[in-house]
Amino acid sequence: MSTVKFYRQEHQVPLEMHKVRIVQKLFLPTVEERLKKMNEAGNNTFLLQNKDIFIDMLTDSGVNAMSDNQQAAMFQADDSYAGSETCNRLKKAIKDTMGLEHFLPAHQGRACENILAEAFVKPGQVVLTNFHFTTTKAHITRVGGSMIELVAAKGLDPVTDDPFKGDFDIDELKKTIAELGTEKIAFLRIETGTNLIGGQPVSMANMLEVARICKEAGIMTVMDASLLQDNLYFIKVREEAYKNKSILDITHELCAAMDITYFSARKLGFARGGCICSNDNELIRKMMEYVPLFEGFLTYGGMEVRSMEAIAVGLYETMDEEIINQGPIFIEYLAKELHEYGVPVVLPAGGLGVHLNASEFFPNMSHGEYPAGALGAAMYIAGGIRGMERGTISEQREPDGSERYAELELLRLACPRRVFTLSQLKYVADRVKWVWDNREIIGGLKFVEEPAVLRFFFGRLAPIGDWQEKLVKKFREDFGDSL
Ligand SMILES: *Cc1c(COP(=O)(O)O)cnc(C)c1O
Numbered sequence: 001m002s003t004v005k006f007y008r009q010e011h012q013v014p015l016e017m018h019k020v021r022i023v024q025k026l027f028l029p030t031v032e033e034r035l036k037k038m039n040e041a042g043n044n045t046f047l048l049q050n051k052d053i054f055i056d057m058l059t060d061s062g063v064n065a066m067s068d069n070q071q072a073a074m075f076q077a078d079d080s081y082a083g084s085e086t087c088n089r090l091k092k093a094i095k096d097t098m099g100l101e102h103f104l105p106a107h108q109g110r111a112c113e114n115i116l117a118e119a120f121v122k123p124g125q126v127v128l129t130n131f132h133f134t135t136t137k138a139h140i141t142r143v144g145g146s147m148i149e150l151v152a153a154k155g156l157d158p159v160t161d162d163p164f165k166g167d168f169d170i171d172e173l174k175k176t177i178a179e180l181g182t183e184k185i186a187f188l189r190i191e192t193g194t195n196l197i198g199g200q201p202v203s204m205a206n207m208l209e210v211a212r213i214c215k216e217a218g219i220m221t222v223m224d225a226s227l228l229q230d231n232l233y234f235i236k237v238r239e240e241a242y243k244n245k246s247i248l249d250i251t252h253e254l255c256a257a258m259d260i261t262y263f264s265a266r267k268l269g270f271a272r273g274g275c276i277c278s279n280d281n282e283l284i285r286k287m288m289e290y291v292p293l294f295e296g297f298l299t300y301g302g303m304e305v306r307s308m309e310a311i312a313v314g315l316y317e318t319m320d321e322e323i324i325n326q327g328p329i330f331i332e333y334l335a336k337e338l339h340e341y342g343v344p345v346v347l348p349a350g351g352l353g354v355h356l357n358a359s360e361f362f363p364n365m366s367h368g369e370y371p372a373g374a375l376g377a378a379m380y381i382a383g384g385i386r387g388m389e390r391g392t393i394s395e396q397r398e399p400d401g402s403e404r405y406a407e408l409e410l411l412r413l414a415c416p417r418r419v420f421t422l423s424q425l426k427y428v429a430d431r432v433k434w435v436w437d438n439r440e441i442i443g444g445l446k447f448v449e450e451p452a453v454l455r456f457f458f459g460r461l462a463p464i465g466d467w468q469e470k471l472v473k474k475f476r477e478d479f480g481d482s483l
Helices: 031-040 066-074 085-100 111-120 134-141 171-182 204-217 227-236 247-256 281-288 292-297 305-318 326-341 371-383 424-439 467-479
Strands: 102-106 126-131 146-149 185-191 221-224 260-264 274-278 352-355 389-392 410-414 444-451 460-464
Touching: 031 085, 031 371, 031 467, 066 305, 085 102, 085 247, 085 274, 102 111, 102 281, 102 292, 111 134, 111 185, 111 260, 111 292, 126 171, 134 146, 134 185, 171 204, 171 352, 171 424, 185 204, 204 221, 204 247, 204 281, 204 326, 227 247, 227 326, 274 281, 281 292, 326 352, 326 424, 371 389, 371 410, 371 424, 371 460, 371 467
Parallel strands: 126 146, 126 185, 185 221, 221 260
Antiparallel strands: 102 274, 260 274, 352 410, 389 410, 444 460
């Protein structure tokens, strides 16, 4: 392990293994201004303006910090339409890091999913998965397919000490294959670093076993590697059999076991774009025609050529344990700080960010008063911190208009990779603790404008009662004239 040990163990904290060379100035509006901005944004953190946000923890997508080497490579982009050297460099990077010979470019992760759905999912067919992701499910259902989730029960338990909560339930998998029969199954999709259940990893043993079962049954395996970076780190540090293997060896072994690997380069590779990769040229041929149709020519597939250079360098950097440990160790630190104070967080900490369990903040609040949304509004008012609601607001109403309550009411505080310093995370922890201590002041939200689709992006809500004014008043009592 390459974590640096501190001489005084009580001062052990995560250490940045990089230095900052380009900065962006941040502004923290006063608490009164934050109240005003939150209401102008309809109490929906998606509708806040970046200039009013101090710590933006909405997402890890397309907002990770680039390295000096990535930026340097971007100057060398070769944007010739055919025979581009940039395309060759990205192809080589995929071959070197993942061991995969062929790749198709796409403009981002969901575009890869569109192509996979078009090429392989027929109406009435099913895609097996550990857990769905929003864009994946949307594309599969759009072409008439559906998804069956097979994550083990531990995956939906907010607090356990299990190191791999993204694992498949192997018995359920075997049972489901036997019941459905191979014809009905379009493919099996493994989502590494399972996004919607808290960035939770899947173990190598589980993935290899799933791949083996599928091979035996004649089912194609597709790996969504968008969050592979954190998952690789967790395999290395949490899975005994891999502790002496390099990240590169682990990546090769894993990709070799899959028929297709695809990823969003907004996450994997610290850049922007998407790739579908395979060693099977027949499979690539089946998808190829969709690239010029939906994305662009096969040399760029809708990506900016400069981004492709950044992805290529980013993939090599992903093989460096000292680079990929930065996300997980800072997230673990923040989760631990909060947990020790008694704040309910999803444990063990995964990749992606820290997830606050809003149901435990507000045990008497119903799902219909949107506890995770209320917590998101409170965090912005308390500290200029922007999280993302991952609860009932993110669900869609049933066809009869009734609410579909989310299984978990979470507020996700994403940690874009290499973006925040330790003191900024300490500030976040401090403000979350303050909100936790003042949770009894906080009430629910109600919709004032509710779009029929994607309400979590565009919907506007209002507080129920005057809890937000009370929260501001308490802030002034506790913090004086501080920002
Ligand atoms: C973000 C993400 C996607 C979609 O990628 P985009 O680049 O945002 O389209 C797909 N799968 C997972 C697991 C993701 O986290």
